[in-house]
Amino acid sequence: MEQAGPAREESPYALLDYMPVGVFVLDPRLRVLHWNSVLEEWTGIPRGEMLGKEITGRFPHLAQPKYLRRIESIFEGGPAAVFSSLLHRHIIPAKLRGGKEMLQNATAVPFAVPGGKGLVLVTVQDVTDLNTRINESRVTRDAALKAKEEAENATAVKDKFVALVSHDLKNPLGVMLGFLQLMKEDNAVTDGNSDTERMLDILVESVNNMLHLIEDVLNLARLKAGKLTLQQRFFGLDGPAQKIMMNFESQAKKKGVRLTNEIPEKCRIYGDPVLLYEVLQNLISNAIKFSRPGGKIVLSLRNGGKNVITVADTGVGIDPARFDTLFRYDEKTSTTGTAGETGTGFGLPLSHDIVTAHGGALTVESAPGKGSVFYVTLPYVKPMVLLVDDDPDIRGLFKAYLDDLDVEIIEAEDGMHALNMLKKRRPHLIITDISMPNMDGFQLLETIKRSPDTGYIPVILLTSGNDIATREKAFQLGADDFITKGQRRDDFMPRITRFLS
Amino acid sequence: MVEISPILLDVFTEFVNIGVGRAAGILNQMVSSPVTLTVPRIEVLDSCDTGGIERVMGTETLSVVRLTFNAGLNGTAALLFPSNSAHKFVVLLTGEQPGSPDIDSLKAETLNEVGSILLNGIMGSIANLCEVHIGYSVPEHMEATPREVCGGECGKGASVMIVHSMFTVKEHLIEGKMLLIFQGISMQTLLDAIKRKL
Structure with a gap:
């Protein structure tokens, strides 16, 4: 049996013993011609037991096509083969101190030594540390993700519970408050008794306080659940x-x-x-x-x-x-x-x-x-007004009217154009003509007021006529004001500024 | 520049597809999810200059597996993936999850293995076709721009083929490109070999 030591230096493979990685050399019949000292240490298999033996005898998994065909391909003149730890874990099974399995990257390349051609040299690198670091990082990350998910679930359940309970408390309290107020107004109940009146006052105040408290809790739950959407406007x-x-x-x-x-x-x-x-x-x-x-x-x-x-x-x-x-x-x-x-x-x-x-x-x-x-x-907000009219001269006139106010003006040529603009912008006031191509002012008004996203934006309708039917229709659809074109600036401005700061 | 007719290109594409089919066979023994590889199109550039290669391959830094070959044919073969596709490819093949700072090291090694299998399949087909022995360098993984991959290889007499490749893993389609740069008379040797097969 060949032993590690100076005698090895006579071998053409002696240099391979100085490499800090596992190395073995195969001939075309897959017999082991060299088994370096690193592999001896990793596997506990002495070189003598490997030399001249087929590698697949000791390591039968290497007979699988995914190894065998690729190694054979090198003997046939193909390029080097790489075996990565992610796909194979290891090519030569070995245990680390503590019994842990070693993870390896390996490369098989064509090789020749004096007197021996057409060989394959396989280098095996221990990458366990790298993999361990990755696994540890993964475990830490997974644990953090799990903890975050659990915390989020718990918070969601709590918020839902609070919202439900608060809502169920609010309704009966509302009923109590209503009857208490009726009792207060009913002379037969108090019958001039100041103590009874005082007790009723305390009851009403307490129920009011509780309703107020529940409203706080509900708002808090909505805020935490992200369901409290702000409906901001100038008011x-x-x-x-x-x-x-x-x-x-x-x-x-x-x-x-x-x-x-x-x-x-x-x-x-x-x-x-x-x-x-x-x-x-x-x-x-x-x-x-x-x-x-x-x-x-x-x-x-x-x-x-x-x-x-x-x-x-x-x-x-x-x-x-x-x-x-x-x-x-x-x-x-x-x-x-x-x-x-x-x-x-x-x-x-x-x-x-x-x-x-x-x-x-x-x-x-x-x-x-x-x-x-x-x-x-509160953040200072510059008011924005959307002017909708197909006549550029009318838009120009209104722009001139608004010139003195510190407002941003955006313009649309018809209802359809205005709706497209509303997808990106949120004006604080919309002033729109009624008769326009593509989509008229009534259709625009109806669409704006029906949408929860835009329904709160005040809309002023402009028209050249002043008939009652048009005015009624405008207000039925939710118009906030109705202005007849041709009014003097001084008459017109207060009706605009009341919607702006 | 070496002229290549559409018929010759079709025949060559068939040979390359045989090679990648063999590579897919090997890959499928290694991973649990079926992998299919196809080469729908091979493009031959008018000349080997970095500007021409950048027009097709872009200027972004890519994940590259490259080897050089010599003896019967001389040149460079490289498999190039956009970095995010490379990452996705490794994740799909191995079931690993991204997120660790060290995953890139393992990704490089895995891509090197996959790339070498693929390049082996194609170069094996070319060697068989040309009936020549080819020597290879050890495949290496790098993050590089197409200019960096082929900058030193382009020059007088070199020819370039771009092999458009499609990988399908777990119903995900991943596109990569292979770059074959043939030096000297290698391209002519290849064309002569193809003609002999007609």
Whole structure:
């Protein structure tokens, strides 16, 4: 039996023992002419046991055509063959320390030594480390993906549950509130008993609070489920501001807190009116909760009334250390109010999410004992008007009318053209003629108002006539205004600006 | 430039298809999903210049398996895939998933194996056709532009064939191209051999 050692150097293959990879040499009858020391170490098979023997005797898998035919092809003059670890795992099975299977890349090439031609030399490279790194990376990635999927599923189930439960709670509470109000109005129930009246008042207020809370939870669930889509438009802020003030008037009065509304008349802002109402309601409610008797709360506008709403109070203030957690759901932000009021702590995080969904920011300035100012900063939006008329002169006239306003104007020649533009652009106001080729103004109006994507955009119809039937049809289809061509600019402009900032 | 008539090109295409069919046979023994290989078209360029090759093959960096040949015929044979197709091909053949930084190393080795089987099939057909012995270099994988693959090979007297190849694995169609650059009289030797078969 041939042994590793100096005597080997006499062999024409001696050099192959110095290679850091497994090497064996085959003759055309697939007999092993050399089995290097690396292979001896990997397989535990001494060279003596391999030399002169057919490789397929010791390693029968190599008789499969996918090996045999390709090696034979080299003997027949074909090019080298490559055996990759991904497709074969290994060509010469070997165990690593610890019993782990070795993964190999191998290359078989034509080979010749003095006195021996037409041979094939096979080099075998251990690529286990590389494969192991890949597998480890794959396992880590799979585990991360699985964890992410599970977390997402759990969140989806939770959101669905919250939405369902909240909805099922809201309906019976609505019924309760309705009957309580009927009872309050029914003199036979109270019968002049002030205690009964007081108890009914408390019941109504509690049910209202609970409805408000459920609305918060529902909005939160919708927001988290991505189902709360913003329906943004320019709207007058003065009306909602007055309504909020009225709603909180008695509550503030009870605490001896003065509410001041400094939102000017005809002030317009761009956003989702329903959701921003919710935000302001939460901020005013909080301000009352944390104000002491004699305190003052002011709702106002900053930045020239364009896009910053503020709610300032002279209440107990907030420790700046709590600013970071104030808008987070996972932190307990709700603390008891100055009169023992409680809450869920949902209001501020939900308001924050609503404002953020607008692309804006909800921020606070405060210090303990110095009151707080909450800023609702919305992105400034330049109004966009879509003019639809087949007559370029009319479009030119309206463009001239709108020249003084800071608005972007886009134009379409007919209803069809306008609908195509609406696929890419979202104007804040559409002014359209009625008689147009391809698609007239009525068809355009109907299509716009029927689509949930565009239904909220105000549409003003223009026509040269002023007959009642046309006007009725326009309003039935959802027109927001109807203007007869030929009006003076001064008459016309207020009807446009009321839809814009 | 060596002229090649449509009939001769058809005959040659048949021979190449026999070679790739043999290669597909070997590939199918190695992978669980059936692989079909066809060569629908072979294009002969007017001249071997990098500009002409770039017009057909583009200028993007491709995943390439290349070998050179000598003795009976001289030249270069290369299989070229767009990088994303190469990646997809390996994923389909091996069932591996992309995403690991090291997968590229294994991809290179696997492509080298697949490419060498394919080039072996085609060069084997050409060697049989020409009844010559051909010597080959060890196939190597590289990421290179067509200009880098053949830049040094183009020159006076060289001829270029582009073998359009289609691979189908698990109902996915993957297109690759093979570039055959014949030096000296090799192209004429090939044409003479084809004519003898007619």
